Structures are given as structure tokens and as C-alpha cells.
Amino acid sequence: MGASSNQPKSNIILGLLFGGQVNLLDFTVLFGWFMQTWGRDELSIIPAEKQEKEIEDMQRHFDSQVEGKYPAHNFFGTYVDSTELVPIVVRAPEGIVMDYHTLLFFLIYLQGCPDPEKPVIYRLGMPSQAL
Numbered sequence: 001m002g003a004s005s006n007q008p009k010s011n012i013i014l015g016l017l018f019g020g021q022v023n024l025l026d027f028t029v030l031f032g033w034f035m036q037t038w039g040r041d042e043l044s045i046i047p048a049e050k051q052e053k054e055i056e057d058m059q060r061h062f063d064s065q066v067e068g069k070y071p072a073h074n075f076f077g078t079y080v081d082s083t084e085l086v087p088i089v090v091r092a093p094e095g096i097v098m099d100y101h102t103l104l105f106f107l108i109y110l111q112g113c114p115d116p117e118k119p120v121i122y123r124l125g126m127p128s129q130a131l
Contacts, residue, residue, distance in 0.1 A: 025062055026075055027110060030088060034103040046096040054096070 037044040046054050058072040079088045080096060088106045089098045 023070070025065060025070060026079065027107070029058060029061070029075060030079065030103060030107055030110070033089065033098050034100070034107055037098050037100040037103060040100050044098045044100070045092075045094055046098070048093065048095045051091075051096060 033044075055072045055076065058075065062070045062072055062075075078085060080091050081087065088102065089096055091097075
């Protein structure tokens with residue numbers, strides 16, 4: 001699908017699923033959710049009645065990093081509510097459901113095995129800056 005044959009397979013898959021690069025802000029939220037689920041074998045849930053506060057808190061976090069350039073709803077559209085990508089956490093009637101093992105897998109997966117010249121995770125507005 002137009003990918004170079006010498007490109008690592010993990011980066012090809014990442015490119016197909018998440019447009020080639022993962023935003024550092026997205027990664028920090030997913031990592032934060034992972035830490036909230038740390039060591040739990042059962043599912044963790046952000047209750048439905050707290051979802052709006054979660055989005056507001058996330059937007060404040062994003063704004064503190066890149067004022068007004070990245071709406072929290074974009075994050076939810078990609079990682080929670082997407083109908084085109086596999087959601088990493090899911091929205092259910094009882095709330096946002098998170099699983100420790102799934103978050104760990106996707107954090108590792110989203111980092112991939114990047115070429116040092118082309119970082120997989122980038123800072124918003126600075127795609128050429130390796131982390």
C-alpha cells in the first residue's frame with residue numbers, strides 16, 4: 001500500500017492505523033489512563049457521569065501544552081469513539097471502559113520501533129523533533 005519495502009513492519013501498520021505518527025499529547029493521556037489501571041486485573045471505568053469532567057480536564061491539559069491547537073474531542077474521536085480504527089478504550093453505557101493489558105499493549109505498539117530520523121511519537125506542531 002505504497003509503503004517502502006525496507007520500512008519496519010510495525011511502522012507500516014502504525015501508519016495505516018494512526019496516520020503515521022502519534023501525537024505526544026495522546027500518548028500522555030493513554031499513559032495516564034494506563035497508570036490509573038496499574039496492577040488491576042479487572043476493567044477500570046470512568047463513570048458516565050464523570051466523562052464530561054474528564055474531557056474538560058483533558059482539554060485543560062492540552063491547552064496548557066498547545067493553547068487551543070488540539071481539541072480533546074479529537075483524542076476521543078481517535079482512541080475511544082472511532083468507527084474506522086480499533087478503539088483503545090471503549091465508551092459503554094456505564095462509562096469509558098479501560099483495560100490495563102490493552103493500554104500497555106497499545107502504548108508499546110504506538111511507540112513501534114521508530115527510525116531515529118523519523119520519530120513515531122511527535123510533539124504537536126513539531127513533527128521533526130525526536131523524543
